[in-house]
Amino acid sequence: MSVTGVWVIGALADEKIKDLLRTAVRAHPPKPVAAQAGVLEGLAWWRSKAAESLFVMSRTAPDSWVAAEDASRLSEFIDGCYDDSDPVEALRDAVMDQFPPEGDEGLFTAVARKASPFSALAYALGPDAVLRLPGWFGDFLLDAEQVRARLPAAEEALTLTGARRQHAVERIRAWMTGLGDAPDHDADELIDGPLRVLRHAARSGQGAAGQVRWY
Template sequence: MGFTSIWAISSHPDPFIAELSPRLLPAMEADRSEPHARRRWERWQQAPLPDYRTWYRSSGHTAAADDAAIRSFLDLTTPGRHVDDLCSGTVDPDFSAIENVWADRSDDNIFTSVHSKDYAVPSFFHAIGPARAALLPGWCGNFLLTSAQVRRTLPDVERALAFTDAERAAADAQDWLHYSPREECVLDGPLRLWRTAAANGLGLCGLAVHIS
């Protein structure tokens, strides 16, 4: 069965962030508090996955232990059900991310990574690795930050997403997503949005959801 997912980071004035907070923050916390979420996070932190090109052998299967670790990581980083249901309109038909969060955003105020039968956050997290991912606020690509929180977290985000040439080449090699010439890489868009929002006194909303 096919699907389309999006990971979007959009910048907004603080009053709009405050309007979103009662809806989004409880859903984000519910996904973070899922019974197995912390276990999956700690498993990945303690044992980073190898080169993704080794995950599936020519036989079509990994070793049992490897397969369990891969499944745990993918379960961790694909859209959480509480945020996903909220942003799709399943919980409240009068609210959706497309209409109520991303509408009318200019290119300067949004980063989007849209994929058919794939997800941006797993590729992004695998490419940067668990130590860098641990520096990012929120939970697996989902966050809602005021302008003050954006400024406060910017140094950690810069540490997470600043690379030497060799580090960037290694990260690019582990980002399995395919981009058109007009698409922005997951290794570039988040830091661009953070810096722009911090410079302009804006908050940020990050959402990883299904859109079909």
């Protein structure tokens, strides 16, 4: 059975964000995801591997890569960091219903067959840059004030030029072909799209939400 990884970020009205947050807290006060067992150990392991390539070029298929064992381990670590409890999943569904329509300036969507777009970007950026992004590994629900507060750190993490950008693009492509089946995925949009929506939300006084999901 094939699966599809999705990362979606949307700008939402500030009051709508606050209503969703109030509802979530009343229904199920969240526990910090960072407190889960193994997360700190996983981050330490990732930092020890961050400078290494976790893929080797395929000898049989042009422009594709083969995943080393550590690539699968990193993928499993990132996937294991999300809270998939019923109340949190219900909140994600409620937020999804509020996202702008496809093509709206306030929406970014990345989709990949057999691979998580967020995990591909995380591999490209490295752990310390990923922790500067809003929320927790691509999942967030921020009101307008929080968007403005978090934007500078997101800009620092995602504003890539020159050799750093080329290196990130190559890593995204390695992930999308070594672990996924998405050789045509737009690596540049995966880098630029999230920041574009966050800037739009900040300019327009809106909140923003991000979700990493599998279908």
